Amino acid sequence: MKQLGNLIERIIDQIGIHLRHHNFDARPYLEKRLPLRQLLKFYAFYGITARHPIHFHFSNSNLAGSYFLGQCRVDSSILYKSDIRGDELKAKGDRFRYGGRDLTIQNDEVIWIEGSYLIKALVHNYSHDPEKPDRFPIINTVATSYANIHGSPMEGGFLFPFSTVDLTSLYNSIVGRFAYVQAGEIGNKQIPDGQIWIKCPGAFEFTYRHSDTVLDHYAAFEPGGPPTGVFIDFVEEREKEFQRLFDVVHRKAPVPVPSGAAVNRYAVIRGDTKISQNVLVAQRAYLDNAWLGRGANAQEHCYIVHSRLDGFDVMAHGAKVIYGHLQENVFVGFNSFLRGSIDCPLSVGKGGIVTPHTIIDLEEPLSIPPNHLVWGFIRNGEDFEKNSICLDRLAGTNGKLQLGEATFAGDGNRFVKAFKARIEHILSDNGAYFNGRNHRGHAQKGQNISFNIIQPYMVGPSKGLYPTMDIGP
Amino acid sequence: MKQLGNLIERIIDQIGIHLRHHNFDARPYLEKRLPLRQLLKFYAFYGITARHPIHFHFSNSNLAGSYFLGQCRVDSSILYKSDIRGDELKAKGDRFRYGGRDLTIQNDEVIWIEGSYLIKALVHNYSHDPEKPDRFPIINTVATSYANIHGSPMEGGFLFPFSTVDLTSLYNSIVGRFAYVQAGEIGNKQIPDGQIWIKCPGAFEFTYRHSDTVLDHYAAFEPGGPPTGVFIDFVEEREKEFQRLFDVVHRKAPVPVPSGAAVNRYAVIRGDTKISQNVLVAQRAYLDNAWLGRGANAQEHCYIVHSRLDGFDVMAHGAKVIYGHLQENVFVGFNSFLRGSIDCPLSVGKGGIVTPHTIIDLEEPLSIPPNHLVWGFIRNGEDFEKNSICLDRLAGTNGKLQLGEATFAGDGNRFVKAFKARIEHILSDNGAYFNGRNHRGHAQKGQNISFNIIQPYMVGPSKGLYPTMDIGP
Numbered sequence: 001m002k003q004l005g006n007l008i009e010r011i012i013d014q015i016g017i018h019l020r021h022h023n024f025d026a027r028p029y030l031e032k033r034l035p036l037r038q039l040l041k042f043y044a045f046y047g048i049t050a051r052h053p054i055h056f057h058f059s060n061s062n063l064a065g066s067y068f069l070g071q072c073r074v075d076s077s078i079l080y081k082s083d084i085r086g087d088e089l090k091a092k093g094d095r096f097r098y099g100g101r102d103l104t105i106q107n108d109e110v111i112w113i114e115g116s117y118l119i120k121a122l123v124h125n126y127s128h129d130p131e132k133p134d135r136f137p138i139i140n141t142v143a144t145s146y147a148n149i150h151g152s153p154m155e156g157g158f159l160f161p162f163s164t165v166d167l168t169s170l171y172n173s174i175v176g177r178f179a180y181v182q183a184g185e186i187g188n189k190q191i192p193d194g195q196i197w198i199k200c201p202g203a204f205e206f207t208y209r210h211s212d213t214v215l216d217h218y219a220a221f222e223p224g225g226p227p228t229g230v231f232i233d234f235v236e237e238r239e240k241e242f243q244r245l246f247d248v249v250h251r252k253a254p255v256p257v258p259s260g261a262a263v264n265r266y267a268v269i270r271g272d273t274k275i276s277q278n279v280l281v282a283q284r285a286y287l288d289n290a291w292l293g294r295g296a297n298a299q300e301h302c303y304i305v306h307s308r309l310d311g312f313d314v315m316a317h318g319a320k321v322i323y324g325h326l327q328e329n330v331f332v333g334f335n336s337f338l339r340g341s342i343d344c345p346l347s348v349g350k351g352g353i354v355t356p357h358t359i360i361d362l363e364e365p366l367s368i369p370p371n372h373l374v375w376g377f378i379r380n381g382e383d384f385e386k387n388s389i390c391l392d393r394l395a396g397t398n399g400k401l402q403l404g405e406a407t408f409a410g411d412g413n414r415f416v417k418a419f420k421a422r423i424e425h426i427l428s429d430n431g432a433y434f435n436g437r438n439h440r441g442h443a444q445k446g447q448n449i450s451f452n453i454i455q456p457y458m459v460g461p462s463k464g465l466y467p468t469m470d471i472g473p
Numbered sequence: 474m475k476q477l478g479n480l481i482e483r484i485i486d487q488i489g490i491h492l493r494h495h496n497f498d499a500r501p502y503l504e505k506r507l508p509l510r511q512l513l514k515f516y517a518f519y520g521i522t523a524r525h526p527i528h529f530h531f532s533n534s535n536l537a538g539s540y541f542l543g544q545c546r547v548d549s550s551i552l553y554k555s556d557i558r559g560d561e562l563k564a565k566g567d568r569f570r571y572g573g574r575d576l577t578i579q580n581d582e583v584i585w586i587e588g589s590y591l592i593k594a595l596v597h598n599y600s601h602d603p604e605k606p607d608r609f610p611i612i613n614t615v616a617t618s619y620a621n622i623h624g625s626p627m628e629g630g631f632l633f634p635f636s637t638v639d640l641t642s643l644y645n646s647i648v649g650r651f652a653y654v655q656a657g658e659i660g661n662k663q664i665p666d667g668q669i670w671i672k673c674p675g676a677f678e679f680t681y682r683h684s685d686t687v688l689d690h691y692a693a694f695e696p697g698g699p700p701t702g703v704f705i706d707f708v709e710e711r712e713k714e715f716q717r718l719f720d721v722v723h724r725k726a727p728v729p730v731p732s733g734a735a736v737n738r739y740a741v742i743r744g745d746t747k748i749s750q751n752v753l754v755a756q757r758a759y760l761d762n763a764w765l766g767r768g769a770n771a772q773e774h775c776y777i778v779h780s781r782l783d784g785f786d787v788m789a790h791g792a793k794v795i796y797g798h799l800q801e802n803v804f805v806g807f808n809s810f811l812r813g814s815i816d817c818p819l820s821v822g823k824g825g826i827v828t829p830h831t832i833i834d835l836e837e838p839l840s841i842p843p844n845h846l847v848w849g850f851i852r853n854g855e856d857f858e859k860n861s862i863c864l865d866r867l868a869g870t871n872g873k874l875q876l877g878e879a880t881f882a883g884d885g886n887r888f889v890k891a892f893k894a895r896i897e898h899i900l901s902d903n904g905a906y907f908n909g910r911n912h913r914g915h916a917q918k919g920q921n922i923s924f925n926i927i928q929p930y931m932v933g934p935s936k937g938l939y940p941t942m943d944i945g946p
Contacts, residue, residue: 453925455925
């Protein structure tokens with residue numbers, strides 16, 4: 001126990017040094033965050049497949065409830081119920097294009113977490129930093145509940161609950177609660193709570209900020225306490241269902257899973273749920289009365305409740321939809337919260353894009369027409385008018401555009417094209433286009449995973465720490 | 474799958490080379506022994522405690538259903554539902570006396586299994602070979618169902634079902650079914666089926682042999698098929714109960730366990746079972762209506778059914794008792810089978826010693842008086858008269874003694890003293906004398922184990938093999 005205590009102290013001190021110019025102290029957010037028994041209670045696990053190069057290395061760490069896939073190294077860190085999903089890491093021999101240069105990857109890329117504290121966080125994708133193409137480092141970083149670290153190497157980061165850092169190298173920066181950053185590179189910055197910031201230098205920039213009232217209602221986080229608000233209430237009400245999955249060693253999907261589809265055994269599947277061809281349901285996804293059409297995917301911490309996805313829809317990490325109908329090719333970005341009800345259902349037309357971190361919490365029925373981009377906070381048709389644009393109109397824009405409380409600047413066509421290309425890329429990576437032979441993706445590669453379960457020392461000075469492990473092919 | 478097939482072929486070839494002077498071919502006993510799906514179906518697991526130095530290293534092997542504790546290394550081997558229990562290995566700094574020499578152990582001892590095939594076998598204790606005091610090697614060896622390798626390093630061994638090699642270094646030798654050898658060292662020998670052989674060179678020698686009729690009834694094994702007979706039927710009827718233990722991740726003992734006692738979570742506990750102070754119940758022990766008095770122990774593959782152990786009784790690995798009453802300080806040796814019934818109960822008086830591999834299968838009630846040694850095959854009082862001796866009488870013997878079909882030669886006093894000392898040692902090692910502070914043994918050290926679960930590749934060329942793992946403190 002002493003060693004674990006020392007480790008937590010060291011991480012708090014270290015992040016304090018990285019963020020000293022912000023006068024930021026992580027202690028009140030972490031100190032009482034996780035009682036020791038939580039760190040002893042949950043086992044960690046890693047997946048073995050024939051399709052991902054494996055190398056796991058864990059030392060001087062607690063990994064309670066965390067999930068590892070692909071090559072991962074964790075040293076002197078606390079990971080709690082985090083998903084470290086290395087199934088999109090670059091492989092040896094891959095080509096990596098950056099700024100006109102074409103690099104050949106020399107070694108299979110590895111996610112390397114050191115001196116960090118991740119709580120219910122997700123690490124996914126591959127490092128977009130061209131400087132170290134075979135390493136995805138997360139160093140001296142704290143990520144709190146439901147933060148996403150997506151393709152974003154970082155050092156000295158503090159991520160508040162429900163924040164996302166996407167395709168961005170981050171140094172010595174703080175990302176506020178429910179903020180979303182996709183900006184290539186940031187250093188010594190403090191991203192305000194609820195800030196949505198998408199920037200492609202030289203091409204376009206989109207910004208929006210959720211109001212403090214909205215944030216306090218949906219995603220509050222005060223020093224000394226746990227996160228509170230609608231988002232946390234929503235996931236905690238469903239937490240027990242997950243617990244049951246972790247109590248058994250082997251588990252078969254409770255619904256038919258067609259060949260070409262994958263339902264992770266650590267996903268909750270309830271009610272009258274339908275899984276079609278090439279569907280991917282990742283670990284810690286939650287489906288209840290969910291109809292998933294061909295090629296749809298449900299990523300980690302994603303909730304689909306009383307909802308229908310027609311097909312080729314993307315539910316990004318942490319996205320939630322309740323009483324929703326997503327027509328084909330709808331994209332719902334990270335941590336978006338789309339809540340209809342039986343009286344006020346939501347429908348999103350074909351080809352729609354829900355910007356990451358959008359809240360749609362309806363007080364009247366809403367049908368979003370096809371091919372629209374939505375963002376911000378939407379309760380009704382009036383909000384929708386302010387917080388949406390037809391993608392064709394956006395594509396025709398060049399220059400500055402004030403859209404309700406959002407601002408767009410730059411080349412609208414490039415923005416729309418980049419977004420569409422990324423969605424296609426996600427569908428393809430997830431195996432939505434698998435034809436039985438070609439276009440294999442996660443939905444196919446994620447079948448036949450065997451899970452290995454690991455636990456910490458239960459007594460003695462190392463109590464709460466895991467033994468040192470090195471697992472190779 | 475190809476790699477696993479190659480590995481099995483290589484082991485068969487290698488053992489054939491070791492045993493070429495015996496003209497022995499292991500192929501018919503192994504080839505069809507384990508269908509691949511068995512090797513994929515069961516997870517392996519290792520225990521982490523604060524009290525045993527750990528270092529696990531597994532490479533190029535299948536470990537289905539096997540259990541590891543203490544330092545273990547397994548290379549290029551198939552282990553199936555075997556128990557590799559390294560909790561009595563020598564530790565760095567320990568003193569090891571041999572032939573008047575007093576060695577200091579330089580490194581924590583490790584069980585090192587290489588090129589071997591172990592099926593439902595048990596490896597326990599520490600190597601008694603003074604030549605390599607920090608290594609307990611099992612090399613190019615095959616152990617079939619319910620064989621015990623106890624403190625016995627070996628190279629080129631083939632152990633038939635229910636055989637035991639105890640405190641004996643073994644080279645290029647075959648040990649017949651249900652044979653028991655405790656002879657210090659054997660090389661290029663073939664121990665006949667059912668042979669019981671206890672030898673302390675220069676001091677004493679005990680021999681007995683079970684008849685072929687008895688062996689065919691209780692422990693048959695023909696090339697091309699699985700083992701058959703009463704022993705296998707008995708354990709297979711109870712196999713399903715174990716399966717359930719392996720399907721859940723966490724499990725609490727279904728009966729009260731006093732402090733100072735340990736009930737392994739992979740033991741079956743049924744019926745009206747009582748666990749007293751300082752009792753040890755090892756993994757894969759089976760208790761059904763079992764009353765275990767203070768300091769009693771139930772080791773691996775040991776079955777205690779409708780029976781009472783008054784206290785300080787030892788049920789060695791694989792021992793079974795049904796409708797039995799063991800008074801205090803009774804020792805039941807390896808793989809002994811004591812079967813009474815409701816009409817024909819068995820009672821063993823205080824201080825009794827049941828020689829390893831004894832069969833008592835009653836057709837009338839039997840009360841063994843205190844302080845007796847029994848062996849062989851006993852169905853009734855008449856058999857008992859032939860197959861027993863009062864320990865005081867034996868202790869007074871010097872020279873040769875024909876005891877029914879058993880032969881004793883040498884110093885009876887040394888034999889009795891050695892046996893009694895060993896039993897005391899077992900009780901002490903198992904923690905029977907723990908007083909809340911001192912005399913800690915397995916019953917206390919085995920509490921608070923955390924188990925880590927590992928599985929093989931499920932598809933691809935490595936199908937059935939486990940990834941390479943190295944797990945240290």
